[in-house]
Amino acid sequence: MSEKAGTKGAKAAKNSAAQENPAPLADVIVADGQANEPRPAEDPVTVQGDAPVRLNVRAVSENGFWRCGRFWSHAGEDVAVTAAVATRLMAEPNLIVREAEKG
Numbered sequence: 001m002s003e004k005a006g007t008k009g010a011k012a013a014k015n016s017a018a019q020e021n022p023a024p025l026a027d028v029i030v031a032d033g034q035a036n037e038p039r040p041a042e043d044p045v046t047v048q049g050d051a052p053v054r055l056n057v058r059a060v061s062e063n064g065f066w067r068c069g070r071f072w073s074h075a076g077e078d079v080a081v082t083a084a085v086a087t088r089l090m091a092e093p094n095l096i097v098r099e100a101e102k103g
Contacts, residue, residue, distance in 0.1 A: 053080065053082070054079070055081060055089065055099060055100055056077070056079075058073065059073060065094045068088055079100075
């Protein structure tokens with residue numbers, strides 16, 4: 001029992017020391033003007049007015065991704081969304097958003 005207690009105590013001491021003295025963050029090097037710019041969609045879709053926009057949305061991750069209050073699978077699906085939601089989806093780097101095929 002004392003061996004386990006000693007191990008837990010050592011881990012707790014190590015964790016508290018790390019919290020008191022966190023490691024500095026690495027510098028991120030980007031070209032001028034790119035730091036806060038949104039990334040364009042792969043196949044940009046024009047979003048206009050209040051008409052619903054038909055998009056094909058899929059997650060980059062094979063495990064899927066939650067955004068705009070719903071789960072997006074890696075397989076993808078066609079959806080009709082408002083222009084505001086379409087803009088949010090297209091700005092999300094964890095999603096692949098394309099114009100849905102007509103038909």
